[in-house]
Amino acid sequence: MSRFFPLSDNDRREMLRKIGADKIESLFSSIPESGQFKGTLNIPSYSEQELLDLFRNLADSNTPTQSFAGAGVYAHYIPASVDSLASREEFLTAYTPYQPEISQGTLQAIFEYQTCMCALTGMEVSNASMYDGATAFAEAILMAKRVGKKKNTVLISDAIHPHYRKVAQSYLENLGIRIKAIPTLNHKVDIETLSAELENEDVFAVAVGYPNFFGIVEPLDEIALTVREKAPKALLVSVTTEPLAFGMLTPPGEFGVDIACGEAQSFGNYPGFGGPLLGFLTTRQKLVRNMPGRVVGQTTDVDGKIGYVLTLSAREQHIRREKATSNICSNQGWCMLRAVIYLALLGKAGLRELAELNHRRAETAKKAISRSTHFEVVPGMSFNEFVVRSDTDLEDFVEHSVVNGMFPGVRLSKFGLAPDEMLITVTEMNTVEDIHRLVELMEAVK
Amino acid sequence: MKTLRGKEKTIFQMGGEGKRGMDLPKPEGLAPIAISGPCMRSTTPDLPDLSEIEVVRHFTRLSKLNYGVDDGFYPLGSCTMKHNPKINELIASLDGFKWSHPMLPYGMVQGTLKAMKMLEDALNEITGMDGCSLQPAAGAHGELTGVMMIRACLEKRGNPRQFILIPDSAHGTNPASSAFSGYEVKEVASDETGCVDLAKLEEVLDENVAGMMLTNPNTLGIFEKNIQKIADMLHEKGALLYMDGANMNAMMGKARPGELGVDVMHLNLHKTFSTPHGGGGPGAGPVCFLKHMAPFQPAPVVDGEGGYHKLDWNRPDSIGKVHGFYGNFLVALKALAYILSLGGKGLEQSTEDAVLAANYIRASLKDNFHVPFDIPTLHEVVFNDKKQAEFGISTLDIAKRLIDYGIHPPTIYFPLIVHGALMVEPTESESKEEMDYFIEIMKKVAKEASISPELLHDAPHDTPVRRLDETKAARNLVLRYGGGDE
Ligand SMILES: Cc1ncc(COP(=O)(O)O)c(C=O)c1O
Numbered sequence: 001m002s003r004f005f006p007l008s009d010n011d012r013r014e015m016l017r018k019i020g021a022d023k024i025e026s027l028f029s030s031i032p033e034s035g036q037f038k039g040t041l042n043i044p045s046y047s048e049q050e051l052l053d054l055f056r057n058l059a060d061s062n063t064p065t066q067s068f069a070g071a072g073v074y075a076h077y078i079p080a081s082v083d084s085l086a087s088r089e090e091f092l093t094a095y096t097p098y099q100p101e102i103s104q105g106t107l108q109a110i111f112e113y114q115t116c117m118c119a120l121t122g123m124e125v126s127n128a129s130m131y132d133g134a135t136a137f138a139e140a141i142l143m144a145k146r147v148g149k150k151k152n153t154v155l156i157s158d159a160i161h162p163h164y165r166k167v168a169q170s171y172l173e174n175l176g177i178r179i180k181a182i183p184t185l186n187h188k189v190d191i192e193t194l195s196a197e198l199e200n201e202d203v204f205a206v207a208v209g210y211p212n213f214f215g216i217v218e219p220l221d222e223i224a225l226t227v228r229e230k231a232p233k234a235l236l237v238s239v240t241t242e243p244l245a246f247g248m249l250t251p252p253g254e255f256g257v258d259i260a261c262g263e264a265q266s267f268g269n270y271p272g273f274g275g276p277l278l279g280f281l282t283t284r285q286k287l288v289r290n291m292p293g294r295v296v297g298q299t300t301d302v303d304g305k306i307g308y309v310l311t312l313s314a315r316e317q318h319i320r321r322e323k324a325t326s327n328i329c330s331n332q333g334w335c336m337l338r339a340v341i342y343l344a345l346l347g348k349a350g351l352r353e354l355a356e357l358n359h360r361r362a363e364t365a366k367k368a369i370s371r372s373t374h375f376e377v378v379p380g381m382s383f384n385e386f387v388v389r390s391d392t393d394l395e396d397f398v399e400h401s402v403v404n405g406m407f408p409g410v411r412l413s414k415f416g417l418a419p420d421e422m423l424i425t426v427t428e429m430n431t432v433e434d435i436h437r438l439v440e441l442m443e444a445v446k
Numbered sequence: 447m448k449t450l451r452g453k454e455k456t457i458f459q460m461g462g463e464g465k466r467g468m469d470l471p472k473p474e475g476l477a478p479i480a481i482s483g484p485c486m487r488s489t490t491p492d493l494p495d496l497s498e499i500e501v502v503r504h505f506t507r508l509s510k511l512n513y514g515v516d517d518g519f520y521p522l523g524s525c526t527m528k529h530n531p532k533i534n535e536l537i538a539s540l541d542g543f544k545w546s547h548p549m550l551p552y553g554m555v556q557g558t559l560k561a562m563k564m565l566e567d568a569l570n571e572i573t574g575m576d577g578c579s580l581q582p583a584a585g586a587h588g589e590l591t592g593v594m595m596i597r598a599c600l601e602k603r604g605n606p607r608q609f610i611l612i613p614d615s616a617h618g619t620n621p622a623s624s625a626f627s628g629y630e631v632k633e634v635a636s637d638e639t640g641c642v643d644l645a646k647l648e649e650v651l652d653e654n655v656a657g658m659m660l661t662n663p664n665t666l667g668i669f670e671k672n673i674q675k676i677a678d679m680l681h682e683k684g685a686l687l688y689m690d691g692a693n694m695n696a697m698m699g700k701a702r703p704g705e706l707g708v709d710v711m712h713l714n715l716h717k718t719f720s721t722p723h724g725g726g727g728p729g730a731g732p733v734c735f736l737k738h739m740a741p742f743q744p745a746p747v748v749d750g751e752g753g754y755h756k757l758d759w760n761r762p763d764s765i766g767k768v769h770g771f772y773g774n775f776l777v778a779l780k781a782l783a784y785i786l787s788l789g790g791k792g793l794e795q796s797t798e799d800a801v802l803a804a805n806y807i808r809a810s811l812k813d814n815f816h817v818p819f820d821i822p823t824l825h826e827v828v829f830n831d832k833k834q835a836e837f838g839i840s841t842l843d844i845a846k847r848l849i850d851y852g853i854h855p856p857t858i859y860f861p862l863i864v865h866g867a868l869m870v871e872p873t874e875s876e877s878k879e880e881m882d883y884f885i886e887i888m889k890k891v892a893k894e895a896s897i898s899p900e901l902l903h904d905a906p907h908d909t910p911v912r913r914l915d916e917t918k919a920a921r922n923l924v925l926r927y928g929g930g931d932e
Contacts, residue, residue, distance in 0.1 A: 274771025
């Protein structure tokens, strides 16, 4: 008998008697004979102790490493308070807050998260989370399409995360939306091509990375100006995989971006092999009715007391069905909770300091690498990740580094991009000593 | 349900300049800032300034305004609010897993990839399907993925077709997922037994139909007795059968969709497989499929040939990617831990107990609450407010009154084909004592409805907030602190 089952055999007999059934099998008689599974599922069972051993062994067969990996998922220090508070069962084991009177904890946390995300991005409205940055991006384009109505072309910068572009393609191609790629020039949006493509009357949105996939801070002011001049009706969408950058960078909202979306895993969530992540999507108040996903609003109860509820649900699938603004139902609520706890701990000053610490460590790495023999840093203003180019075989280099306990960065050929380039990410988790070790390994290649 | 304080300020109304809740390594010996120009932020984002203890107290107090599965009975129909084992959380927080990065070489993440493969294999065994992808992040995401696969499969045969058929009892995500895959939706009416009406199906089924999304057991908790026939009818017209497996908790070890004619389906790991809902997510919605659909599954695919695990990206017929990486891996781990805690026999027992519990509640309350479809049900039972309506009492009133007794309300007003639905799903995690308490309270509430209806109208009474003005929330939008008119 499993420890998960609170019914005793005696309970089961009494319950069957109340139902008026002679045996448990008769409760399944609505399954036609021809559809019944007569065997036993071939899955072993483990005691809790054995189970933990099994999973410890699996976890231990992953190789621990010093790492400069980023490219959409970031290792940041997570304060103990985040784990501790988020583990409270009242948060962890609750459902979506459909009954607001007994869900004010979750609802207020979402309201606070929405406020924090607006502050970070300079936008007016945030939803309560999407699955991840890639799906938030795809849904942002679909949202723009709803606003752009008859127009059918979206311009997507090649400097957006390749996985995000892939997901967007899966989402858009079935709907007949035309994607036109904007090529890069020096790892940035080629503004001239962008400007030329904007001559096309059919463009309903332009999407750029900020910072982009290569870590470069795109000149969002120039891009916004170009879009506004050439296609004033088109929506400008910015995509960010590392929103810690907003501790230092002018937020997209200040450049007049219409939808700022991306990945907020950086805030209090573990890399977790890429999931669960935290897609964010923020926009302007006037576009809120086209927004996908849940949103929490403030209201009052019958006694006039302030409280929070899920609102604007007339956009959502449970009401609008096939006409909904998205099919999303369950989202990433708990990851969002971790993010708001993290941001509350970090605060104004902490955000700026942490952003600067990341940036300056990355700059320190850039300086050291640019003095090395076989590696050069691709030029461009960056936040905490950047591209290096090498005249050695990068696959060999990565392998050699891994043997020496260091993962030096993500080869761009993993994304079908330049085989001689690698993306290096530096966070507060990488010390100056780690950076020196990285450069030593770079100098050791033949 | 009472908390020490019924009210908590927002973080933006607390704290003060100079305070901090997180300290950082000192920036010693570092290169200077190299960002300048219009992209250098000149404003300070308005985050709060709080010390650690203030943050700890704030979120602890907020948590006390919530109600979770660990607090008590949580019979949300269709949501399968079963026990969330604690060991699963510990396993998902092992350093080797939670710090594993998705771009590391395969040789460095063998444990992670192997765990993914183990879960895929277990889900295939449970569903009787041939293959599984863990990429979808929730049930609706699995639906979208599955319908995209149907589209890719039919495209490969020459014509993606135009319609997806969906029973009128379906969850809202089904039609929405179909629409987002580029299909038009045709609704199929249910018959008097709550199942798909075969005659109606016959009427709408033609060569323009790409497939049907069928929830089984359906949202009334009824096993679609004609599912094999439906599959045959679809297949004969070259269409495919998708199964919404949100209710798999009613079938484990009893029937396998792969043997019922289903081509592709999703599971909700946050329902059937015990992973916590986290106040809204993250879930995980793996898709399982028959061999003939395998080429179309999302890329990459975990390949464990010869004991070495890697990701196969070379999938020319794949629908592409639907997630930035490989899905909600840490959630998948929890589900695997649950499956291995129970084993095949235990999973079957959980299904038996869940079905027993739902039928026990049905038998105990059928004289007090109307059962609109008087057909045998599996893991859940749908009542409605017909008997109480004569006293001016609605489903909403009943739900809110339950809160006064420390019980989470059932799912209400779903499925849409039942007027005033009250959908109760007890799961296998409830003791008989807990269910008897629920039954006693439901009877009491039914009695109150007839003698003192105002008790129900005014409920809940003792919660941190009482009934909230949702119309006001939607009209006078305040979606962030300091936003809106207030
Ligand atoms: C029958 C059914 N289908 C689909 C879904 C959607 O699942 P999710 O919320 O994981 O997207 C649900 C969950 O509410 C459901 O009950």
